[in-house]
Amino acid sequence: MKLNNLLILALLISFLFVGCERVKKVIEKKEIPKITVQEDLNAEKMASDLWRKIQGEKYWVNWKMWPGKEALYTGGREPHGALLTTYINEPALKTFIDKREQMQPGAIIIKENYMPDKTLVSITVMHKIEGFNPKVNDWFWAKFEPDGTITTAEKYGQTLILAGKVATCIECHSEQSANDYIFTSHLREGVSEAVKVEMEIPDIEKMAHELWNKMQSENYHVNWKMWPGKEACYEGKEPHGAFLTTYVNTAAHEVIMQKKEKMPPGAIIIKENYMPDKNIASITVMHKIEGFAPDAFDWFWVKFAPNGKVMTEEKDGKTITLAGKVAGCIECHGKQTSNDYIFTSPLKLEHMY
Incomplete structure (x- = not known):
């Protein structure tokens, strides 16, 4: 009798342990990663500083377009525009010249997103900041309205600021983690001779x-x-x-x-x-x-x-x-x-x- 009771007790404990583990796994799967209020505030400030920087540098005049891409090129897909114009600063451009596998810290990629009628709808930016988020090669993401306002989105019953460690950006661009989270073109291919000549032409x-x-x-x-x-x-x-x-x-x-x-x-x-x-x-x-x-x-x-x-x-x-x-x-x-x-x-x- 005592042996039977011990067996029943052991089975009950095992069932409870396995059940708890299953519940824990279900909870972990459904758990939504949360950004703290302080992280949100920091990201908002960093995005505002970034906007002032790119405006101050007049990127549309002084920066180069993505090598091999012209203004208003087609091929954009959701959530980006139907037509795109992509600008890069000097640190990003150097990646192509040196045929590196990853952008260096300080690199900035600006994508102007246009509707089919060529109306500008948003400006999305990737800024590599050393130590910001090592899990995704230190990219800082931001989406701006044409007037520089940081775009927000409603999700999980919260208003999310689309700046910083933006989950949707990371999830989508993770498909290109081998290309430093970049879709526009392959970095390791470098720049063709034709594009190099084009880049040497005066701006x-x-x-x-x-x-x-x-x-x-x-x-x-x-x-x-x-x-x-x-x-x-x-x-x-x-x-x-x-x-x-x-x-x-x-x-x-x-x-x-x-x-x-x-x-x-x-x-x-x-x-x-x-x-x-x-x-x-x-x-x-x-x-x-x-x-x-x-x-x-x-x-x-x-x-x-x-x-x-x-x-x-x-x-x-x-x-x-x-x-x-x-x-x-x-x-x-x-x-x-x-x-x-x-x-x-x-x-x-x-x-x-």
């Missing part, structure tokens, strides 16, 4: 923005002279404005006054283009940069909107930035090669104020 849009900043800082419409012999709002013709006002910097002005044949490196000619009602429509600029385009007398061309944005045009299904070696400008002004690509007036002709 035209950056050059255009620097030129605009120079013009504004020098307050050209106050401190520069108008083209000798031309007044404000003289008559123009297509593709320029109905009325034109042309300014020149000192380097260009001296050539005109001394009746030389060509403008020197550093010469800048600014043409303000006005509509018939004398509202300004655009600002076109010629800047001579030594070695930039020897086949076209080294002129750098750019067309700005009145607010300083570099203008674009659609051609053959592509969006063309109107800066640098602009084919339309070169083709038209090429008719004036004997006058240094300039239509305004012959350089060798004497000018009077």
